[in-house]
Amino acid sequence: MTQHGDQAGQAGRSRRAEGTDEVVFPVEYGEPGRWAVVHVHGPLDYHTASVLDATVARLWDFLAGGHLVLDLSPMTFCDSSGLSRIITVFHQCRERGVNLLLAAPPPSLRRILALTGLDRVLQIRDSLHQVLTEVDDPPADGDPDRSGSPG
């Protein structure tokens, strides 16, 4: 298990690279081929959705079929562009055999995910800690928390 407390402390503001206006979503890495966490800080909207794209695009080789975790606890806002980008990442993961997990989406996003039926497709966990426990020690027979078959 790696440290992630320092980034989590940045909740509420976009992280910007030193000396620039560029928004950066910090990444922390597990062992190669196991997992990586993208900390989505601040708003995920039309302006920052491309940052998520670019960040995720750099991880495919490293992940090589492991788990991609989007840590949404420091996210302050998610508009329709942000939501569509999360689904784009979901499709990309599926095509690459990567397992996407969403950690701690704020209540407003959770409501939207339930309303739109997306919580029946996406794997959502209450906390990053829960996700990291899971990906470090994967259950033998798949995903125990995955909700039942869509009805």
Added chain:
Amino acid sequence: MSAQCGTTRMLAGLLAASHLAALEQVPALVGEHAAHAGLGEVLIYVADLQQQVLRLLTGHGKDAGEDAGGEPAELRIDTTLAGRGFQETRVLVRAASPGRAAHWWVPILDGTERMGMLRVNAPADAGEAQVEDMRALASLVALLMVSKRSHSDSYARLTRTRPMHVAAEMQWTLMPPLTFANTGMVISAAMEPAYEVGGDAFDYAIAGDVAHLGIFDAMGHDVSAGLTASLALAACRNNRRQGVDLATNTEKIEETLIGEFGRSTRYVTAILADLDTTTGVLTWVNRGHHPPVVIRGGRWTTSLACPPAHPMGLALGLPVTLCREQLQPGDRVLLYTDGITEARSAQGREFGLNRFVDFIIRHTADGLPVPETLRRLIHSVLDYHDGRLQDDATVLLTEWHGTAHHQLTMT
């Protein structure tokens, strides 16, 4: 010449003359032929897009509203007698000083869609036959305006109080009239911000005993959102007219969206529903949208539950579930977009679902016609948000009468 003959001459003469007339000629033709039925001066006032004012149609100038000739060019709907007649869909008369004609205000209705008010000069004690003439004239004026306005920029200018955005220009050309009624039901809609609406759309259509209903909310509020919503609406109608069922229709709309915009790039949430107006059975599908609310017996009963499939365009392959509800006579079904409930006050408080449903219950309990209730609702939502909405807000209300035939007509 008998009164009946005068009525016939007025209506037939106006009809014959209308074939070679544009909207601009309608006021003069109406004045000329109204005289055949013994009616005095006739003025046509049309409501603006947001139904806040009535504007005089003179036929002159670029907006066909110049040269009012001393008459009021604009009347506020909330504060004038003409406006009250419009709100309540009633004929009202303002008595004049002795020896002068009174002003009769008569609603101009296309079906039950309120287009404006006709002002007719006639004696304050005009008999029933003459009032019937006024109503007949107002009905014909409505039909003439509907047939002329689709090719009239003047009419578009006259009914706008400020410039319109491109997306809204596109959306409004696709929307059906705001109100429809027959003996079995009333359908009424409202959509704001009228001049900037982007991603919202509503639809309804009648086919035999079935009323097809739909509400759409495309992501974003820009021109792309307008294009997405327009494409979804056009695809929906196209599929429906080929007899495609509700669930398959949403799947085909999704195919169309993905074909045009790519996977997960643009998406639309929607409710599509069919109401069997003979049995009151409502069937519907939910594509990631707020569930319908049913008001029964004058109180909020419930949001109708139905497992949502993903919004159209996200290509997630969730099964689309067809749900079914038996309506009771008098039930009102509300389809709405989140702009209605999530409009925020300056203090950041949401308008909210409770306030929305309470508003509808309270105003219809006061005996207001459904279209007027929605007009007041949408103005209330706008006021709540200091007149400027950040998001599109749309409501489509359907009232099923069942066997009780309450007609929405003039009293």
